[in-house]
Amino acid sequence: MIIKLTVEYDGTQYCGWQIQPNGVTVQQRLNEAVLAVTGEKATVTGSGRTDSGVHALGQVAHFETSSSIPPERFAAALNSALPQDIRVVSSEAAEEDFHARFCAKKKTYCYKMYLSGTVRPLYDRYAAQVSFPVNVLAMQEAARAFVGEHDFSSFMASGSEVKDTVRTVYDARVTVDGELLSFTVCGNGFLYNMVRIMAGTLVEVGGGRLTVTDVKQALDGGCRALAGKTMPARGLTLVSVEYD
Amino acid sequence: MIIKLTVEYDGTQYCGWQIQPNGVTVQQRLNEAVLAVTGEKATVTGSGRTDSGVHALGQVAHFETSSSIPPERFAAALNSALPQDIRVVSSEAAEEDFHARFCAKKKTYCYKMYLSGTVRPLYDRYAAQVSFPVNVLAMQEAARAFVGEHDFSSFMASGSEVKDTVRTVYDARVTVDGELLSFTVCGNGFLYNMVRIMAGTLVEVGGGRLTVTDVKQALDGGCRALAGKTMPARGLTLVSVEYD
Numbered sequence: 001m002i003i004k005l006t007v008e009y010d011g012t013q014y015c016g017w018q019i020q021p022n023g024v025t026v027q028q029r030l031n032e033a034v035l036a037v038t039g040e041k042a043t044v045t046g047s048g049r050t051d052s053g054v055h056a057l058g059q060v061a062h063f064e065t066s067s068s069i070p071p072e073r074f075a076a077a078l079n080s081a082l083p084q085d086i087r088v089v090s091s092e093a094a095e096e097d098f099h100a101r102f103c104a105k106k107k108t109y110c111y112k113m114y115l116s117g118t119v120r121p122l123y124d125r126y127a128a129q130v131s132f133p134v135n136v137l138a139m140q141e142a143a144r145a146f147v148g149e150h151d152f153s154s155f156m157a158s159g160s161e162v163k164d165t166v167r168t169v170y171d172a173r174v175t176v177d178g179e180l181l182s183f184t185v186c187g188n189g190f191l192y193n194m195v196r197i198m199a200g201t202l203v204e205v206g207g208g209r210l211t212v213t214d215v216k217q218a219l220d221g222g223c224r225a226l227a228g229k230t231m232p233a234r235g236l237t238l239v240s241v242e243y244d
Numbered sequence: 245m246i247i248k249l250t251v252e253y254d255g256t257q258y259c260g261w262q263i264q265p266n267g268v269t270v271q272q273r274l275n276e277a278v279l280a281v282t283g284e285k286a287t288v289t290g291s292g293r294t295d296s297g298v299h300a301l302g303q304v305a306h307f308e309t310s311s312s313i314p315p316e317r318f319a320a321a322l323n324s325a326l327p328q329d330i331r332v333v334s335s336e337a338a339e340e341d342f343h344a345r346f347c348a349k350k351k352t353y354c355y356k357m358y359l360s361g362t363v364r365p366l367y368d369r370y371a372a373q374v375s376f377p378v379n380v381l382a383m384q385e386a387a388r389a390f391v392g393e394h395d396f397s398s399f400m401a402s403g404s405e406v407k408d409t410v411r412t413v414y415d416a417r418v419t420v421d422g423e424l425l426s427f428t429v430c431g432n433g434f435l436y437n438m439v440r441i442m443a444g445t446l447v448e449v450g451g452g453r454l455t456v457t458d459v460k461q462a463l464d465g466g467c468r469a470l471a472g473k474t475m476p477a478r479g480l481t482l483v484s485v486e487y488d
Contacts, residue, residue, distance in 0.1 A: 084365065086365060119328060
């Protein structure tokens, strides 16, 4: 049976999603929890990797099991074997051909920033500091420019070897709540570091070092240098993954 | 010269505000920072203690110094000697008779809760879980009952030796934002654990185990057993302290 999980985690203490030799990862903790609960060695496959320090409200993952535990009971069972900063929010039976990564149709990410001259301890775990004044209207306009089908190669970490760099962004918006600024983006897929580079580009637009025209050029251009810096991991949260 | 500080901190890793023999406190870190910056042994006095695990957005504190550092520069200077989870948001010269505790006129606290059957890693650091459905309208009505001058002895940790248990609450309200519920209360002073017991009482009202009438009786009564449980420290944040 294939079990589909929705997982929330605070990524601060983890070396990202994907298992790796040095450092504890979220996937490793989930594999261990499945083993503890079912006695089976399983691989919990996520909708995609999240980098070290990135959080998730709604990561989706799956694994195969022959356990007799009812599918919807897996959430509580796995939580009993997981650390507090990783929680399975829900579990359910999925179709036999369900695959968390290959069947994903849309992903939504949120990048949070706070506007302050000093580090703010109560924001700093889940948001990145922006220490200069920003033009929010310009950032909102630039975010709208991301919407549509574009070659996002300017917004991909240099050194990535992905060949098809065309992605479709369905929605991209900047909202403000007091000192907190959120960039929320939904798309059919994201290149390596794409959301963090988009956020860094919006910050440059906000600070007046890039214009909306520059952003549009970067979307045509395919040159990493045209876009802004990569923002820190801790401001990024994978909000949800949608399937057919 | 007396320097007045506004301090933000994430209380998770600290044994509260006040210096104590076992465990690191926020006051200790501030005293150490003043020593590092001025070479003077100073005592940084807060507007009041916060318990182990309680956070602050706007704790106010003062200390005396003969340093020639300009008052408004102390914020940056102290921050260079403080850990990241404690930040001095601002510093200024105060009147010679200013005292962070004795001159405080109003304090505002916020207690945050999240409504969820499972622990939510991204909320759990700054909010407490409420795992059953709550009647928000009843909680809002009960919060309004706190407003005014009352004997809050039912809302004080048992064993406290404070004699005058009359306090004035200027404002108390419950607001909801998605799964997050905030209880914000402003008063001229608070008894030991008072806000956490008020929050616990509101949760009991929300769950139907106490009524608004029960809350009003507890406000007359002076019996700890009439009010709700003490909610966990991590949901509590000292938002601001006001002076004349």
